[in-house]
Amino acid sequence: MSQQVNISLPAPTITSVSQPFWDGIKEGRLMLQQCDQCSEWIFYPRAHCPHCFHCSLTWKEAAGAGILKTWSIIHRAGHPAWQEHTPYVVGVVQLTEGPSLLTHLNVNEDELNYQMEVEMDIQNTGPHPLPFFKPIKEETI
Ligand SMILES: [Zn+2]
Structure with missing residues (x-):
């Protein structure tokens, strides 16, 4: 007989880099980073652009x-x-x-x-x- 175990759903791991993404979700908005150098949109959140390695990224609301x-x-x-x-x-x-x-x-x-x-x-x-x-x-x- 299996024992009933109350396990809660895991929360996302929120870091200083991904905080704006999760703040947006709480407000009902999808926030993505866009590279200030090459204009590529980026997901998942990170500290620098995976396309050109520039480290100036701006959070913007996505569609x-x-x-x-x-x-x-x-x-x-x-x-x-x-x-x-x-x-x-x-x-x-x-x-x-x-x-x-x-x-x-x-x-x-x-x-x-x-x-x-x-x-x-x-x-x-x-x-x-x-x-x-x-x-x-x-x-x-
Ligand atoms: Zn870039």
Whole structure:
């Protein structure tokens, strides 16, 4: 007989470099760094540009939208606290600004489609709001 264990969802590890990203999520905004030298957008947050190594980066609000490049349906969670949420979908979203991010997807499995348009959908799951993505529904008249 297994014992009921109360395990909470892990919080993101927030550093001085990534603090503005997580502050933005709390405010409902997707913040990305843009390089002041080569203008490339950057994700994940870091101290210098991975394209030209310049260290002057500016935080700017991104569109919070992109396309789905790939996904996986998770049946065995990587952390025990996520197990009760299985099955869930994670995927790689290429943001409108260029960078890709790995994210949870708030989507029915039968809706999943390569290059489907998605938008940020912040979820208050666990100890910290997290940037999930969901399909952009086409407006019907
Ligand atoms: Zn650069």
